[in-house]
Amino acid sequence: MRIVRMILAPILLFLNWITTPRGVKRPVDLQQQIDQQTAGLSLYQFKACPFCIKVRRCFKRHSLKVETRDAKNDEKIRQELLEQGGKIKVPCLRIEENDKVEWLYDSNAIVEYLQGRFANQA
Ligand SMILES: N[C@@H](CCC(=O)N[C@@H](CS)C(=O)NCC(=O)O)C(=O)O
Numbered sequence: 001m002r003i004v005r006m007i008l009a010p011i012l013l014f015l016n017w018i019t020t021p022r023g024v025k026r027p028v029d030l031q032q033q034i035d036q037q038t039a040g041l042s043l044y045q046f047k048a049c050p051f052c053i054k055v056r057r058c059f060k061r062h063s064l065k066v067e068t069r070d071a072k073n074d075e076k077i078r079q080e081l082l083e084q085g086g087k088i089k090v091p092c093l094r095i096e097e098n099d100k101v102e103w104l105y106d107s108n109a110i111v112e113y114l115q116g117r118f119a120n121q122a
Helices: 004-017 026-036 051-062 076-087 107-116
Strands: 039-044 067-070 092-097 100-105
Touching: 004 051, 026 107, 039 051, 039 076, 051 107, 067 076, 076 092, 076 100, 092 107, 100 107
Parallel strands: 039 067
Antiparallel strands: 039 092, 092 100
């Protein structure tokens, strides 16, 4: 399984790289407003996880600047995810808004959340 993953990971990353979606272009002031909103978001992820790639492509498509945090290699980040999110499962979107923090698991739920919040702000 580990070997399959080692072979698949670079292929997935390459395919993602050559088919990266074009980001939506917004007027500068609107993009700044969006950037302020996305400053409260961070994605706990593994670089080559296909579900994480799906979420990162959604960021790209909607031109969302979201910090990504490596829950595979960074022990501090991994512990944060486990202790505060509740489990080691990626992708997980940490949403900080009005001093409240929510941990959203599952790529479909994350994409749905991002589309609901940002897709109509073109
Ligand atoms: N249905 C989930 C699947 C997520 C999933 O299976 N993630 C794997 C990585 S690709 C994971 O977190 N595994 C836990 C681990 O490897 O410790 C989603 O769409 O987000």
